[in-house]
Amino acid sequence: MNVSTSLKVRLPALVLVSEVVMIVLYAVFVTYDDNANAKLQNNKTNPMENSMYRDYPFFADVQVMIFIGFGCLLAFFRFYGFSGMVFNFLTATFAIQWAILMQGFFQFYYDGKIHLGVINLLNAEFACAVVLISFGAVLGKTSPVQLLVMALLEISVFSLTEWAVLKYIRINDAGGTILIHLFACYFGLGVTFVLYRPSLNEGHSKEITSYHSDILSVMGTLFLWVFWPSFNSALTFKGDAQHRAILHTFIGLSSSTITTFALSALFNKRGKLTMADIQNVTLAGGVTVGASVDMMISPVAAYALGIMGCTACFFGYKYLTPFLAQHMRIQDQCGIHNLHGLTGLISAAAGICAILLATEETYGPSMYQIFSHRAPPEGDPKLLELQKLIPGLKPGLGRTAQEQALFQVAAVFSTIAASAVGGLLTGLVMKLPFMASPSYQDCFDDELFFDMPSDFDSVEVLKTPISYDEKIQMSSMNTKVDTLRQSL
Structure with missing residues (x-):
């Protein structure tokens, strides 16, 4: 191993x-x-009064997704x-530990302490997902030391951005379209822009796949795919909104899947299939359904969003990823801009449309629970009327649908800006x-x-072309082995 990439001390x-x-x-x-x-x-x-029984099933599902x-x-x-x-394992474990602290200071800190429960772990895993999405943009070109530093800085920037936006x-962002997918995407693109390697x-030669991989x-x-409904519904308002989130996510995933095959x-x-x-x-x-996942968008809208997101993602991989690498110095190794950026923008736009179309006629009084910032403010007579229908309804900001839509737009642009700048600085x-960055020859x-185990050498042989004489020798050896087997 080259001394410059040795992990022994670093x-x-x-x-x-x-x-x-x-x-x-x-x-x-x-x-x-x-x-x-x-x-x-x-x-x-x-037991059902304890949040552990409500939150742990979602935590376990997201845990499977992460690791x-x-x-x-x-x-x-x-x-x-x-x-x-393994680097996913290492980075995720570190990111969750750090996110418990960073998010804790911003969201769960009172009486001089961070108060820890399962909900903290669930939130920390969402923050961890942000790091792992960004990781895809630099896959194969970074060392574990670089990835840990990336997780340290990204979790810090994300926790601050999340706190400021919320x-x-x-905003309404039940499925994490803005604060998870868009943030992760543009942070990762910022990092890979700085780490640009023209030779790639x-x-x-090693940037290839195999049957088993x-x-x-x-x-x-x-x-x-199987656990994504839990991911999108874990932080929604419990009850009918969570029910819709599960339904919409499954429908969106199903439509995007069959469209992908076509x-x-x-x-x-x-x-043939790729x-x-x-x-x-x-x-x-x-x-694509994330930003509106808990809203009354109708099942057919979820189906259509799945098709739209799939189509944008597919053509992004086919045309946009090569363009970004050749002309904008963005080598997006896993195509996170397609799966999380383009689809995230479509999802954010759909969420804004759903907010503009939301009325009491469609939602009933529960509209002010789902769109809590549209609830009447403290002292408004309408709030007292609504609290008789929905005990425990909290005062809101009294925003109109148009005002809330504008705040959603502001959140999209501010999140992208914060993540891109954070990614550039982290890069x-x-x-x-x-930082033990691998050389061009050692990438991937x-x-x-x-x-490496001993059988990795047999894989290494495939990296080197086999001469005609070597092929003849291998063929002769195989013939001898077959003859021996028959004699036995």
């Missing part, structure tokens, strides 16, 4: 420093929330399976010489950072 030093910092911060600031505090609970407490779904999905390169899965702009535009990647897609066969020169399309484009519907840090290769 990785242990970074992990040691981060663990010491976290131990101190957890010791000083983190305590249990009311649902986890023994002094405030007893054996007679109704298995993303992990397998990122293992599609032939010689980069270890790195795709506290001051105040010409392709790389593609199967593993599709397994990741299936895990993400487009893949139609635009393949030989009329595995890259199945691995990525099929998921587009889950993103500059990751580009520093001591597990051997740089792993002790």
Whole structure:
């Protein structure tokens, strides 16, 4: 291994420093929330009053998406399976630990402490998903040291942006279209813009897939596909809104999946299916319904959004990704701009339309729960009337549909701006010489950072062309083996 990319000192030093910092911060600031505090609970407490029973199933589903779904999905390169899965594991674990602290200070901090419960873990996993989406833009071109630094800085910028958007702009974003998908996409593009390598535009000998790596990647897609309804519905208003979120997500995913198969066969020169399309484009519907997932958009709208997102994503992979690499210095390795950026913009636009069309005639009084910022403010007589119909309804800001739509637009632009700037600055840090960045020759290769098993050598043979004489020798050897087997 090249000394400049050795992890022997860099990785242990970074992990040691981060663990010491976290131990101190957890010791000083983190305590249990009311649902986890023994002094405030007893054996007679109704289990369903404890948020753990409500939030844990969603936490478990998102956990599968984070560690298995993303992990397998990122293992599609032939010689980069270890790195795709293991670096995902490492980065995700670190990101969740750090997000508990960062989001805790902004959202769960009171009485001088961060109050920890399952809901904190669930929110931290959504923040982790942001990092793993961005990771796709630099897959194969970065070291684990760079990825940990990227997670550290991205979680910090994301937590600040999330807090500012939710506290001051105040938007509807149940499926995380704006704050998760758009933020992750443009942060990742900002990083890869700074880490641009002109030589990679010409392709790389190891930037290939194999039969087994593609199967593993599709397994990741299936895990993400199956659990995406939980991802989109976990943070929605409990009840009918959550019910709609699950329905809309499944319908959107279903329509995008069958459309992907049709487009893949139609635009393949030989009329065959392309595995890259199945691995990525099929998921587009889950993103496209995100911004309006809990709203009364109707099932047919969810179906149409799945088709629209799939189509945009498919043509993005086919035409936009090469254009960005050749003309805008953006080498988007996994095409996150197609699956999360283009579909995120469509989803945000659909959400704005749904907000403009929302009326009491369609939603009834519950409109002021789903669109909480449109609820009458404190002291308004209408608020008292609504609270008789919906006990516990909180005062809102009294926004009109048009005003809320404008705030949604503001959130889209401010989130993209914050993420892009954060990504550019993070890329500059990751580009520093001591970050163990792999050379061009070592990109997309597990051997740089792993002790490989002995059978990896047999795969290595495939990297080197076999001469005619070697083929003759191999054929002769196979004939001898067959003869021996027959004699036995």
